[in-house]
Amino acid sequence: MIEWIHPGLIFIFGAFLIPLFKGKWKQAYLLLPPTAAFIDLLAMSKGVFGTIPYSAWHYPFLDYELALGRVDKLSLCFALIFTLAAFCMVLYALHVKSSSEHMSEFFYVGGALGVVFAGDLFTLYIFWELMAIASMLLIWFHAGRGSEKAHEAGFRYIIWHLFGGIILLGGIIMYVASTGSTAFNAFSCGWGSEYLPSYLIFFGFILNAAVPPLHAWLPDAYPEATCTGGVFLSAFTTKSAVYTLLRGFPGWEILIYLGTMMTIYGIIYALLENDARRILAYSIINQVGFMLVGIGIGTPLAINGTAAHAFCHIIYKGLLWMSAGSVMFMTGKSKCTSLGGLYKTMPLTCVFGLIGAMSISAFPLTNGFTSKPMTIMAAANEHMGIIWLLLMAASAGVFLHAGIKFPYFVFFAKDRGLRVSDPPINQLLGMGLASFLCIFLGVYPQPLYNLLPYQVDFVAYTIPHVVGMFSLLGFSGLAFFMLLPLLKRTRTIALDTDWPFRILGAKFIIFCKEPLMDFASWADRGIKRISSYFASFGRNPLRAIQIALSTMMVKALRTFVLEFWWRVFKYYERDLEEAKRLPLDEPMESVPLGTAVLLIIILFLLYLVITLMYGWLAP
Amino acid sequence: MLLNFFIKAHPGHRCHKRWKVKAMVKITKKDLFHAFYVCLFALALAEIFVLLFLHPHTTFWWEEIPGFNAICGFFSCAIMVLVAKALGHWLKKGEDYYYEKIKTPDKKGEEEVK
Numbered sequence: 184m185i186e187w188i189h190p191g192l193i194f195i196f197g198a199f200l201i202p203l204f205k206g207k208w209k210q211a212y213l214l215l216p217p218t219a220a221f222i223d224l225l226a227m228s229k230g231v232f233g234t235i236p237y238s239a240w241h242y243p244f245l246d247y248e249l250a251l252g253r254v255d256k257l258s259l260c261f262a263l264i265f266t267l268a269a270f271c272m273v274l275y276a277l278h279v280k281s282s283s284e285h286m287s288e289f290f291y292v293g294g295a296l297g298v299v300f301a302g303d304l305f306t307l308y309i310f311w312e313l314m315a316i317a318s319m320l321l322i323w324f325h326a327g328r329g330s331e332k333a334h335e336a337g338f339r340y341i342i343w344h345l346f347g348g349i350i351l352l353g354g355i356i357m358y359v360a361s362t363g364s365t366a367f368n369a370f371s372c373g374w375g376s377e378y379l380p381s382y383l384i385f386f387g388f389i390l391n392a393a394v395p396p397l398h399a400w401l402p403d404a405y406p407e408a409t410c411t412g413g414v415f416l417s418a419f420t421t422k423s424a425v426y427t428l429l430r431g432f433p434g435w436e437i438l439i440y441l442g443t444m445m446t447i448y449g450i451i452y453a454l455l456e457n458d459a460r461r462i463l464a465y466s467i468i469n470q471v472g473f474m475l476v477g478i479g480i481g482t483p484l485a486i487n488g489t490a491a492h493a494f495c496h497i498i499y500k501g502l503l504w505m506s507a508g509s510v511m512f513m514t515g516k517s518k519c520t521s522l523g524g525l526y527k528t529m530p531l532t533c534v535f536g537l538i539g540a541m542s543i544s545a546f547p548l549t550n551g552f553t554s555k556p557m558t559i560m561a562a563a564n565e566h567m568g569i570i571w572l573l574l575m576a577a578s579a580g581v582f583l584h585a586g587i588k589f590p591y592f593v594f595f596a597k598d599r600g601l602r603v604s605d606p607p608i609n610q611l612l613g614m615g616l617a618s619f620l621c622i623f624l625g626v627y628p629q630p631l632y633n634l635l636p637y638q639v640d641f642v643a644y645t646i647p648h649v650v651g652m653f654s655l656l657g658f659s660g661l662a663f664f665m666l667l668p669l670l671k672r673t674r675t676i677a678l679d680t681d682w683p684f685r686i687l688g689a690k691f692i693i694f695c696k697e698p699l700m701d702f703a704s705w706a707d708r709g710i711k712r713i714s715s716y717f718a719s720f721g722r723n724p725l726r727a728i729q730i731a732l733s734t735m736m737v738k739a740l741r742t743f744v745l746e747f748w749w750r751v752f753k754y755y756e757r758d759l760e761e762a763k764r765l766p767l768d769e770p771m772e773s774v775p776l777g778t779a780v781l782l783i784i785i786l787f788l789l790y791l792v793i794t795l796m797y798g799w800l801a802p
Numbered sequence: 803m804l805l806n807f808f809i810k811a812h813p814g815h816r817c818h819k820r821w822k823v824k825a826m827v828k829i830t831k832k833d834l835f836h837a838f839y840v841c842l843f844a845l846a847l848a849e850i851f852v853l854l855f856l857h858p859h860t861t862f863w864w865e866e867i868p869g870f871n872a873i874c875g876f877f878s879c880a881i882m883v884l885v886a887k888a889l890g891h892w893l894k895k896g897e898d899y900y901y902e903k904i905k906t907p908d909k910k911g912e913e914e915v916k
Contacts, residue, residue: 451882451885451889454886455886455889455890455894563861564861572864575874575878576878576881579874579875579878580878580879582879583882645858647856650849650871651849651852654842654845654846654849654872654875655871655872656875657841657872658845658875658876658879659876659878660838661838661876662876662879663879665880666879666880666884669887670883675890675894675895675897676896676897676899677890677893677895678892678894679893685900
């Protein structure tokens with residue numbers, strides 16, 4: 184009797200069956216693994232709320248025990264939202280015909296679920312890398328449809344992630360070697376060299392959480408993915424990193440500062456961007472910043488806030504990516520400068536996009552309002568004045584870039600004459616489901632609060648909260664419309680922290696290709712000349728020396744030759760050239776074999792005599 | 803028939819004059835913005851009202867400034883837009899920046915090696 188089924192493995196094994204189905208059967212089958220995993224999770228959660236049960240699968244691996252499944256409230260909360268989001272996204276992606284693309288989506292989700300349930304560090308690492316590779320494939324499927332940029336961005340993406348993965352593995356090995364335990368629990372943190380393993384693991388985690396300056400892979404690669412791939416990418420990598428940070432480093436103060444910096448950084452760059460999906464990518468950085476602040480504060484309210492925010496963020500950010508993806512699917516464009524006025528012909532996509540935009544800016548009656556203010560309130564409860572002010576500013580800024588800028592420039596603004604209809608029905612259903620969840624959890628957040636790791640005593644709907652939030656958002660909207668001339672879209676990109684790698688790295692490769700290869704060929708030619716001289720010297724030493732000396736003489740005398748002697752000198756030079764061209768062996772006389780053997784025997788005899796004489800003469 | 807009427811009955815529609823509808827009310831962009839300003843004014847008043855009469859729990863002294871949320875929302879956004887504009891001066895580059903910056907090396911070097 185199997186007492187526990189890993190939902191991630193449902194996805195991973197389910198992926199292998201996808202190529203067996205075709206047409207409508209495939210579409211029906213694709214929805215099966217997410218549903219099965221969801222039911223599995225619901226069955227798992229029965230009767231376990233309130234306590235923290237520990238049921239795990241153990242496997243021996245290199246004398247260590249692998250714990251594939253650690254189920255407690257925190258991992259269940261993340262696993263539920265991952266499965267739920269996967270269902271919406273698979274529904275959204277049903278029109279895609281390529282089996283391999285669906286397979287990599289499933290591997291990606293399975294990897295994320297594996298990370299969430301990982302009870303030890305080796306399991307964590309295995310699923311971590313599975314996730315990295317599957318997500319890179321989602322980017323490369325766009326390259327397969329002719330996007331050269333996606334190919335390059337995928338390469339840069341996987342280089343960043345393999346680098347982070349190696350650092351993480353190094354940290355894990357050092358940690359296991361120093362403590363002897365592979366359990367994935369909170370790491371000890373502090374300042375000093377004895378915490379090096381923790382630092383390395385932390386580095387691996389924050390690279391996946393896209394903390395600047397280690398974030399450049401996110402806005403670089405995500406917008407290059409396929410229109411459905413981008414939807415998947417937006418949810419899992421960063422949020423599983425948030426989960427691992429929540430598990431491994433709760434209450435580490437540095438996360439507060441990193442997170443606050445991220446919130447502002449994401450907004451500034453999102454304001455600079457022109458590509459609609461790149462705006463949303465920077466918006467992920469901004470939102471993960473809020474979560475990191477919550478992890479850094481580490482009080483029960485802050486942890487609850489982070490988990491709730493991650494839960495809601497996956498839904499509404501997925502929804503926003505879906506609407507941007509639909510626009511791209513129908514128009515083939517994602518730049519703000521070539522989009523606009525789409526509300527007339529894509530009304531449903533526009534409405535869903537607006538619901539996502541309102542949720543991310545935490546409008547009352549949407550799920551952003553019932554989750555994000557928890558983190559801000561936790562900062563207030565800890566009396567962090569500056570952090571609180573910056574977070575408030577960032578909440579207003581979220582409305583500025585994701586709440587207004589994205590829908591305004593894509594669906595309203597200037598009509599660019601694009602006349603496309605709403606996307607296929609499955610995309611609309613996916614968006615509709617996500618929109619329903621956004622509003623449902625905004626109106627009735629109790630099911631969400633029941634999932635959170637600690638008891639929730641946060642009441643979202645009080646009059647001061649609602650009025651304060653409306654007025655914060657309303658006046659930031661006013662600022663947007665007043666400063667609209669400054670936000671004029673231009674056909675530009677914004678340089679980010681990957682500039683050194685992309686420019687200096689490429690320059691280095693060009694340096695290797697051109698000047699370094701020139702030097703190499705020069706050195707090669709020189710060495711060849713020397714070796715050929717040695718070869719001729721070995722064959723006919725006298726003549727080789729003679730030719731070398733006369734060449735040197737000619738070169739040296741050239742400058743001193745008088746007008747009168749020039750003719751004679753020229754003849755001499757010509758003779759020298761001819762001498763050089765002559766076969767080297769020519770003056771050598773060939774010796775018959777018998778004579779040669781005789782000579783060798785005489786030489787041996789001489790050698791024997793010398794040896795014997797040496798024996799006599801030596802003292 | 804009736805449905806057809808509702809679909810077609812808008813001022814700009816060209817059809818037989820029997821179906822013509824006069825432009826009664828036309829909501830312009832300007833009207834929307836006026837409504838927006840009225841809402842904002844109402845919100846600011848509501849915020850002051852809340853502060854004065856409901857006495858919400860506050861942690862920091864600046865939360866008791868009347869209209870704090872409005873001020874915070876407006877000025878933080880304005881500052882962020884201005885900072886982004888200023889940074890854009892250095893950070894914004896043409897779309898093909900990375901491709902122009904890295905020119906593919908010509909084949910001259912390779913031929914020499916051969």
